Amino acid sequence: xxxxxxKFHQLKIFHKKDVLSLPQDDNAxxxxxRRYKKMELISQIRRDMYTVTDLADKASLATKYEIxxxxxxxxxxxxxxALEYHGLANQVFHEIYVSSDERFNNFEYEGISYTYCDSRxxxxxxxxxxxxxxxxxxxxxxVVDCIDCIGRSGGLEELTVSFSLITFLKEEQLLxxxxxxxxxxxxxxxxxxxxxxQNEMKLSDKFFIECRAKIGNSIRYLTDTNxxxxxxxxxxxxxxxxxxxxxxxxxxxxx
Numbered sequence: 001x002x003x004x005x006x007k008f009h010q011l012k013i014f015h016k017k018d019v020l021s022l023p024q025d026d027n028a029x030x031x032x033x034r035r036y037k038k039m040e041l042i043s044q045i046r047r048d049m050y051t052v053t054d055l056a057d058k059a060s061l062a063t064k065y066e067i068x069x070x071x072x073x074x075x076x077x078x079x080x081x082a083l084e085y086h087g088l089a090n091q092v093f094h095e096i097y098v099s100s101d102e103r104f105n106n107f108e109y110e111g112i113s114y115t116y117c118d119s120r121x122x123x124x125x126x127x128x129x130x131x132x133x134x135x136x137x138x139x140x141x142x143v144v145d146c147i148d149c150i151g152r153s154g155g156l157e158e159l160t161v162s163f164s165l166i167t168f169l170k171e172e173q174l175l176x177x178x179x180x181x182x183x184x185x186x187x188x189x190x191x192x193x194x195x196x197x198q199n200e201m202k203l204s205d206k207f208f209i210e211c212r213a214k215i216g217n218s219i220r221y222l223t224d225t226n227x228x229x230x231x232x233x234x235x236x237x238x239x240x241x242x243x244x245x246x247x248x249x250x251x252x253x254x255x
Contacts, residue, residue: 004032005041007212010053011069013062016048031086044106064096064112066133071114074101076125076135078117079152082142085134089154097152100196117152119178121133124173127234139166140173148181156223158170159248162246163197171207178214187214189222196244204233 008014014201021027033050037040040058042050049071051062062070065085068077078099083089094112098104099119104113115169124141128134137145143163146153153159174194178187192202215236221228230241 005036005052007051008036008042009061011052011065012048013045013051014198015050038188045109048162060110062133064110065131065136066113066213067109068096068098068114069133071098071133072100072102073106073176074119075099076119076137078137078142079145079149080154082137082154082157083146083153085136086142087141088162088165088190090158091154093154120148123180124177140170140243141177143169143194144174144177144181144186144190147185147193150185150223155228156240156243158241159193160196160246164191164200166197169194169201169203171203174207175210178211184218185220187211188235188237191215192232192237192239195235195245 004019009255011018016029016033020035028033033042033243037044037050040053041055043053044050045067051060053060061191065077065081066116075098077085077096079098080093081090081096081098084093096112096114097117098114099117101119104116106113108114114161124138125135126138136142143166146159146162148158149158153162174190176192177238178209192210194201195208197203198208212234217236219236219238220239222237225238227240228238231238
């Protein structure tokens with residue numbers, strides 16, 4: 001009965017359709033999965049999606065990053081989940097944002113919530129060499145995404161503390177993602193926030209000149225109007241008076 005277990009361990013994470021490719025009919029597949037689940041050889045992540053378990057302690061072998069990357073064929077880690085994967089997150093979140101071309105219903109597995117986000121641009125998604133089952137936005141795309149949706153990065157404080165850990169960014173990559181987004185306000189927000197970290201991230205003056213050249217005449221708010229109460233004429237942007245003040249507050253929490 002366990003003759004398919006080796007195949008499942010090779011896959012680590014699999015969908016019902018992967019099992020249907022084996023020489024079994026649909027009813028036999030359902031029975032196979034039911035028996036393997038009962039014996040705790042596999043664990044059901046969500047409908048039609050499974051992972052193998054450790055034979056000793058029955059714990060799931062797949063990481064949360066691998067699970068997120070296999071929800072749909074186009075799924076990848078984004079926003080705070082990408083920050084966390086890159087080792088930059090200040091807080092540990094129990095929610096993972098997953099971008100995908102195909103919509104899926106949000107679900108929870110082993111205490112982690114997997115939340116769907118639409119995939120807004122197609123570039124900047126990588127397969128880390130040492131983590132072949134994971135797909136994640138590269139560092140520059142992660143930075144642009146998190147500034148675009150600060151709420152999904154954990155808020156301005158979490159974003160600021162995370163960005164303070166970055167020692168280098170490829171500015172040509174940043175500009176290519178900004179161009180792909182085609183959002184004037186994003187040039188304002190990215191230029192403004194990264195100006196606080198210009199030296200640490202080794203960004204040239206030219207990068208900020210290019211950002212300013214794209215901002216037009218519209219006045220925007222970095223966050224909600226109550227928090228963003230100081231006007232920065234250079235960026236035509238209302239923002240908190242000093243976002244670096246968050247670095248002095250510190251604090252680590254599980255979210």
